[in-house]
Amino acid sequence: MRDGFQAKKMVYDVIIIGAGAIGCALARQLSQTVNRVLVLEAGEDVSIGATRANSGIVHGGFASKNGSNKARFCLAGNRMFSSLSKELDFPYRQTGSVVLAFRDEDWEVLENLRQNGLANGVEGLSLLKEDALRSRVPRLAPEGILGALYCPESGIVSPYEYAIALMENAVSNGVELKLFHPVQSLQPYQDQILVQTPQQEFAAHFVVNAAGCGAAEVAAMAGPSPFSITPRKGQYILFRRGSGDGLNTVVFQPPGPMGKGVLVTPTTWSNLMIGPDAQEIEDANDVSTDPQSLASVVQRAKRSVCDFQLHDAIRLFSGVRPASNRGDFILEWSEHLPGLLHLAGIESPGLTASPALAQEAFRMLVQSGLSENANPDFTRHRRAPVHYQALAPAKEAAAAARLPEGNPERIVCRCEQVEEQAIKEALHHGIPLSSTDAVKRRTRAGMGICQGNFCLPRVKDLLVQETQCPESDILLPSRDKGEMKAQLDALRRLLHED
Ligand SMILES: Cc1cc2nc3c(=O)[nH]c(=O)nc-3n(C[C@H](O)[C@H](O)[C@H](O)COP(=O)(O)OP(=O)(O)OC[C@H]3O[C@@H](n4cnc5c(N)ncnc54)[C@H](O)[C@@H]3O)c2cc1C
Incomplete structure (x- = not known):
């Protein structure tokens, strides 16, 4: 079979492992060139990992430590979203964000964030006293808020629609995508890398590991993994469409020893969303929710915005962060397998950073010999099948x-x-x-x-x-609605809202 690679056209310039925000952004970036690109995704669709379930914030870039990869690529990525959303027609809105101060001591935390943001290059950061804050964000809880750090450059995006748009555009520009193709092994093969999935073998000059929570496993296919990934789950509650109306910005809480605090945000489709918490877990596929954790999310969120009703909640969900032992985004070549590039540990603000990380990965690939010749047939634009509009009676x-x-x-x-x-x-x-x-x-x-x-x-x-897919092959929702309803009932009882 291997000798037939060339004949069967299974040799690529680049194979990307994983079709989350990172894999999709890189696929689209590479589709602007003449290179042959294949994306191998284990799941049934693109955007089924961390990219499907997260806060959907295009972060302003003030929170990541100055000098880190997170700071650098978050700011660069943030500034790409407006034009990307126009080219690819996915929902994005520059809403700005506020980080609230609840206690006098929080002002120092906010000032440190402001200084860090300035050092990172974020523009327009300002501290708002209570009156100015309330006139800007009228839906805040009436008591217990002293003011906030305001960042005009933050925004909100529909994360999975973003990733889908990137990949649809990449595919229309010649990238090949194979779903249900979990990569099982990587081996050197002549001057290339042999990539094995249960169905097929492929070869490529370069392989990019964008496997999210699976990135350490993929790295270990080439030799001892230089990093580890600890899955960290965050739970959310999503409220019905319209519940986000009147909340015109993202509301964060001051970061403390227990983490970032929960946020309250409108989604691009006018839902209200609250969350996430943070729990280290063993199994990266564990996207369960539980009423106790969600009750804590509700109580914490109500310090920021308290006018939402649990009977408007329509979905409980969780996402899993691929947190690495390095505490920063990892962009590095494998020491064990020439041509293998790791884009790993891409936790928050990885969604924001993704288009800039894709540019950087492309630069690294070109520096190592990948062609940068432009695809003469590249089409920049893609249309979404649906657009926001008010609901009819x-x-x-x-x-x-x-x-x-x-x-x-x-x-x-x-x-x-x-x-x-x-x-x-x-x-x-x-x-x-x-x-x-x-x-x-x-x-x-x-x-x-x-x-x-x-x-x-x-x-x-x-x-x-x-x-023409046989009915028996159609996958139905993995989440049991009966169980979710039972959890919502338990949540209401815990919070005495039944
Ligand atoms: C709770 C939470 C909140 C967050 N909030 C924000 C936010 O508001 N703003 C922000 O900027 N970022 C946020 N993030 C971070 C952001 O979601 C991630 O940085 C981003 O989605 C990572 O994308 P990825 O492509 O690296 O990983 P993923 O989206 O997880 O994609 C990895 C893909 O690789 C596939 N895969 C794994 N192993 C294999 C294999 N062996 N073979 C083939 N395919 C494989 C998986 O199936 C998956 O589809 C948040 C994350 C979480 C979990």
Whole structure:
């Protein structure tokens, strides 16, 4: 089989392992060049690791320690989001952010953050006294807030829509993507690297390890891993669409010995979101939630904003940070396997930093011999299948939901008012889809109050029709709704809101 590599065209210039924000950003960066690029992703879709479940903040860059990779790439990445969102049509908004002061001692913490931010190159940072803060952010809790550090450069993004947009654009510009392809081994092969998955072997001149929580395992395929990754889980509560209205900025709490504190933020789709906490865990795939941890998240969030109601909560979820023993982003060549580049330990603010990290990785690859010749056919733009718009009255949506299949005005998801046409479009955007969750991340069908109760069978039918994927192969949501409802009930009891 190996001798047939060239003939079978399984030799690439670059193979990227992992299709999270980092892998997708690098794939898009490389698609601007003539290089042959393959992305191998273990999961059923892009953006299924840390990139799917996080706070979605485009950080301003004041919190990361001056001189660190985090500080450097966070600021550079932050400044790329506005133009990227226009090119790739994903939801992003520069909302600014505030870090609150609850006690007199917090002013010193905020001033240190301000100084650190200035040293990092962040512009517009200012300390606001209570009156100025409240006129800027009216939804804050009425008691116990003294003021804040304001950063105008922070923003919010839909993280999975961002990663999907990057990869769709990369694929349309010639990058190959293979889902369900977990990399199992790496070996030197002539002057290349042999990459093995259960289905197939591939070879490449360069391999980039962007495997998130799996990065140490991938590194260890080449020799003893030079770093370790400890998965650190953070839990969140998401509230119904509209609950984020009137909150016009991201609200952080002062960092303390127990970590960053929980944040309260609007999402790009006008939900309110609170979280995360931080728990070190053994299994990076453990995305469970529990009512006790979430009760603590609610109590802490209410110090910042207290006008939300638990009966508006529609989803409990958690994300897992790939925290490394280095405490900083790792961008380095393997000492054991020439051509293997690690982009590892990319915890927060990794989403923000991702486009800048991709540029840096490209620079490192070019310095080691990768061609930087431009792809003459590169297309910079990509369109999303859905866009934000106010919801129509429920009666109208219910009528549109009763229209027959194939009617261009038929609505599939009543809660988020997603049209059949948008789902069909999403299914033909270059990434093969095989799960109702993948459709949800692209179109919001199933993202609303009923969490897919109504639309799940309809989405499944469309998946079967449009992709010719056998019905038995369609993956249904991994999270059990009954269990989530039970947790929400337990949470309400714990907080005496039942
Ligand atoms: C709770 C939480 C909150 C956060 N908040 C923010 C924030 O507000 N702003 C911000 O900037 N950053 C934030 N982050 C950080 C950000 O989410 C991450 O830095 C970013 O998503 C990392 O992307 P990644 O591509 O490195 O990893 P991932 O998204 O985890 O992607 C890695 C991919 O590699 C795949 N993979 C693993 N092993 C293999 C293998 N052997 N073969 C093939 N594929 C493999 C996985 O399936 C996965 O899809 C947060 C993270 C968490 C968890």
